[in-house]
Amino acid sequence: MQGPRRTDPSSYQAATKLLWVLVVVTYASRHAQGQAARACDSSGRSVACTCNSDIERVVCSRSGDLKAVPSGIPTDTVYLDLNGNKLTSLPRMAFQQLSKLRAIVLSRNEISDIQLGAFDGLDGSLTELQLQENKLTNLKVGTFENLPLVNQLHLKNNMLADLSVGVFRGLVSLRSLFLNGNRITTLPVGIFSDLPSLHIVFLPRNGIESLDNILPALPTYVSVIDLQGNKISRLDRDAFARFENLTTLSLNENGLGNLESGVFNGLVALSRLYLDDNKITSLPQGLFLGLEKLSLLSVENNQLVELSGNSFGDHPSFNVISFENNNISRIEAGLFSRFPTLGSINLASNNLTSLPAGTFDSLAELDFLELEKNRLETLHPNLFLDLRNAWSIKLGHNNIKTLPTGLFRATTKLHVLYINNNAISSLPQDIFSPLSQLISLGLENNQITVIDDGTFNLTNLESIQLNGNPLTNISCKMFPTTNMSLYAIDVDCTCEWIPVYDCPEFDFLGSRVTCAKPRKLWYDKLNEISKDVLTCGAPRMACFGLAGWVALAGVVMLVSAFISV
Structure with missing residues (x-):
């Protein structure tokens, strides 16, 4: 007796595809004739929509071709999405x-x-x-x-x-x-x-x-x-005086020039004021007077050249202040100290060349300080003395040449410190030792050659960026080998790292040291590459020497004479 005939599985697939094509064609035909598509069928799905009865949600944005609200939407639908149709x-x-x-x-x-x-x-x-x-x-x-x-x-x-x-x-x-x-x-x-x-x-x-x-x-x-x-270029005095309940005012990107005192009169509840991306060159005396609830002031991307205390009043709730990307070269002494509740100061991308001692005095509540992309060359040893609760300090992209001993002695709660892209050639002994909570340390693109053993012995440190520094004399004890939190050390992989292959802790260090340069080794771990591929970088021009320059000049003269012949 002959058993039941088996059907080829491929025929099922072909039949399913054919059925779906017929559904699509039928939908397109009815839609072209102006009939409303049906949103949901018994399966909770159609060509036009997806219906989720569990959350009473219907989404009809898959096809993008609906020209009318579809029929058949369940009457208990709570959320209907017809986004992106016609x-x-x-x-x-x-x-x-x-x-x-x-x-x-x-x-x-x-x-x-x-x-x-x-x-x-x-x-x-x-x-x-x-x-x-x-x-x-x-x-x-x-x-x-x-x-x-x-x-x-x-x-x-x-x-x-x-x-x-x-x-x-x-x-x-x-x-x-x-x-x-x-x-x-x-x-x-x-x-x-x-x-x-x-x-x-x-x-x-x-x-x-x-x-x-x-x-x-x-x-x-x-x-x-x-x-x-x-395109608001002018604000009159008392312009907002009617709005005594106003808490947030945004005037960004308007082309506003300098504002006259009294323009914010009456805003007794204002807590957030945004003046970014305008053409403001100065803040007149008393401009913010009376804004006692002000907690956030943002004047980014303007043309300010200095900050003076007479522009401000009493702001007991001041928490965030940002003057990023102006032309500020001078800050009146004691300005920020008047606002001990400040939690964030952003002075990045300005023209500051120095910050006198006392600039950040009395700011025990400050969490975030951004001083990147200025022209700072030196830092006073007591500059951060009162920042005992600071969480992040960013000093990258300046021209800082040295870090004074004890600069970070009071910032014991610091988690993030970026001093990248400066001109630092050496690190004072124990400069980072008070930073027991530090997680991320950015020192890339400086001129550091030698780092004392134990400099990075910080129990919570997770990442160190050292790439772009001409490191020499790298020892086995330069980095902690018992800190299991440490997972990333970014460096330039040169021949100076060859001695590390003989360190007893190479398994630990090699799995954490990551090559940023040369390009052929980019992102490779040190323990994944042979020490034979590590090469010494070309000598720096500064070290070329007098004899080298004389020889180079001679070669240039010979080439010039050859060309002239």
Whole structure:
């Protein structure tokens, strides 16, 4: 008797592929004829969407071809994602029978029209509506009238220009309004009068040139105003005096010149002020006077040349201050000491050549100090004496030639120290010994030749960068061999490392020493390469010697004479 016939497995695969092709063709055909695609089938998946009933989430952004809201969305859906499709309009009752929706994502479509009543039926659930990156040029009065629970409305990167009073009517719970990247240069007074909960207003990159037609429309109770990336070149005295609840103000990237005293009058609650990427050359006397709640001040990427104490008032909550990338060459003595609560100071990328003793006195709470990319040559031995809680100090990319003995004697809680890209030729004995909590030490690209044994005997040290230094006389005891935390020592792998192969602890050291140079050994571990491949670098020009220069000159003269013949 003949047994049951076996079917070739490949025929199953072919049939499955054929069935899927038919599904896709059917979907494309119906979609081309204007029929709404179906979101979910019994498997919870379709060509258009993925439906997760466990978290009541439907995502329809896989195909990117939807031109209408799909049918068949489960009625218990809470999160609907239609991002990145080709919807051009939203008709009335576009989301009918989806009364449990809390969030709708319609970003990155081509929506240019929203019919009145498009969101009807969502009044008892919807809290977030995302319409960013579409083609909206206007919004009808009443568009959002029946959305009393929405607290976030995203309209950024559209083409909105003129907004009418009443357009946001009904959004009584709206807290955050995102209008970034539109063409809004004026706002009519009363446009936000229907929004009693509005606290955060984003208006970056709208081409706003004057605040005279913007600020009067904003409610006095807003707490965040973001105006970065506009064309505001002038601020009047008392410009923000109405906003006594304002906590955050961003004026970055506007082309602002010097500000007059009194421009921030009345901002008694302001805690964060951003003035980055403008054209400010000086801070006038009393500019920040009255900002007693100020905790963060950022004036990066401007043209300041000095910092004076008379620009400031009493700021008992000052925590973060950043003047990175200016032209600062002078800091008034005692300026920072007036603010003992400072936790972070950023003075990177300026023109500082020296820092007098006392510059950082009384800053026991300071965690982060950035002094990279200046022109510092010397450091006072007591410069960091009061920084007993400092976590990170960065001194890279200066012209520091020596580190005074005892420079880090008080910074016992330091975890990160970068002194890379300087002109340091030697390290004082025990310079790092107080740093028992140090994790990362950057010394790369200096001129260090000899390092005393035990210099890096720090129990918590994890990484040391020494590449770009002409190290010589490397000994077995230069690095700790019992510190199991140490995992990376970056160096230039030259013939100077050959003696290390005979160290009793080579297995430990060799597995942690990583070659940064030469290129052919880049990222190799020392224990992975033969000592025979380690070569001595070419002599430095500084060591070429008089005889060498005379010989070189002779060769040049001979070559020149040969060419002339």
